[in-house]
Amino acid sequence: MWIEQRAWTAAEGWSKTEKPAGATSLVLYFAAPGVMTPDDIYAQLRQRYGDAAIVGCTTGGEISGDEVLDDSVVTAAIGFDKATVRIAARDLGDVSESRKIGGELARELAGDGLRAILILSDGTKVNGDSLVAGCLEAVAPDIIVTGGLAGDGARFQSTAVGCNDAMRSGRVAAIGLYGASLAIGHGSFGGWDEFGPPRTITRSEANVLYELDGEPALDLYKRYLGEEAQGLPGSALLFPLSIRPSEGADGAEVVRTIVGIDEAAKSMTFAGDVPTGYLARLMRGNFDNLVDGAGKAAEAAATGAPCLAILVSCIGRKLLMGQRIAEEVEIVADVLGGKADLIGFYSYGEISPHGFTGKCELHNQTMTITTISER
Structure with missing residues (x-):
């Protein structure tokens, strides 16, 4: 498994990296609203990564490595050695459709070897609880479900999700990860x-x-x-x-x-x-407890292997912690060590199994981490 991370800002353009050899399985991207048109983001990623599955959403802030960014686009491309990826998407006509759409997406992705589903959803037109409930009804209990709701800074006006197309409002995307070679970790803690x-x-x-x-x-x-x-x-x-x-x-x-x-x-x-x-x-909020909570989430998600770590943290944490917000990402990087490539975003809701009950739920105000590695 290989991972390539890049970031784009208006001042610097795309960070310069050499794309690894081999086919790209999946590209995740998280974009600040308005910094680049959805069409341009998708076109540029499609040009670089060919036939890969490309999924992303708008944010309240972006995470790349141990840095918290604003007004950027961050990406992580993954090339699996053995594992495979499938994606599915639906458009929400109304919030009342959340449960139905969660079930439809999960049933479309169900199949031999399914290990985990990662959900990215519009953050303003969805009932996240119902979306998760519908998904869980349609998959076996051992399938790990994680993800988050797209952000729009602190505005709560309009969010967008893309799934092999340009981001648009009212979208829900789901990524299915398949194969015995995969190791999936997860952790979610608050600290309030x-x-x-x-x-x-x-x-x-x-x-x-x-x-x-x-x-x-x-x-x-x-x-x-x-x-x-x-x-x-x-x-x-x-x-x-x-x-x-x-x-x-x-x-x-x-x-x-x-x-x-x-x-x-x-x-x-x-x-x-x-x-x-x-x-x-x-x-x-208590600053020290919030940072400690992020560290606990990392401890729970750690697999001990080189991995992609997908961080979904709440916009409320970012607003409260201000310039100290980088501390929660830095502690995650420290706990996971040099084996992890970090990418993520600040969200309107986090999806993860509960740290105490083990049941997948919608959370708010947590740091939620999903780690993906291949044995």
Whole structure:
């Protein structure tokens, strides 16, 4: 297996590398919105990599090696010795189609030797929970499902995904990886601190939260945020919610990021479902814990072999950590050592098996890592 990484910026153009010999199996790319037209990105990658499968998405920031970039396009091309790749894509007509599309993509990729599915989805027109659930219903329990939701900086206006064509809005792409020669690792950790008492979700519909402990959710949330509430919905990225099924479900928490508010309904819309009856607690960031969480994700994903490490971290982490954001990528590079080539992006949601339950879920505010190596 060989890996070639490149990056493009307006000032420098494409980084100069010599393409390895042999056929390219897969090209992943992550692009800041607006830095290059989707048609140009795809055309240039197709010219260089021939018949390879080419899949990518827009971002809230790009990761290449141990660096965090903005206003760039980053790529990783892989040539497998024995493993094979198949890709599939669907267009979302409406968020209600998320579960159906997840199932359709998984069934299209199902087949002998399937080891893992990597999903890249539009980040603003999808219910990530439903997408993952539909995918899991259609594959065997031992298939690893990871990936992320495309980003648009902190704007939450329009994201795009490409799958053997130019990126466009409303797209969901899935990559199937096949072969006994593959070793797939995964890890996902947060590092946010909970504060305030646990509250029961007393009224919600899918990913829209209306009431906590019988009180309008937005009113309660604003009280806790104080002056930060003036910056909603943008400031909500810094104060996500932790949800879990019950008091007895310690360790099964998942984090949910607010992507919109409705002042009239006093409700909050999240990137994933917030089921009625679950317990919820507010969270806030601690720089050291966030960096430590990224390191734990790397420890879980490490296979000990030379690999491509695909990092999907949340835009909320990037906004909170500011200039310190490179620290979470640097610790991943340190943990994985010189055997790993790192590429990734800042997302609106991360897809990975849960570190405690092992069940694949949509996460928010985590560092999620998928490692791919070939024996």
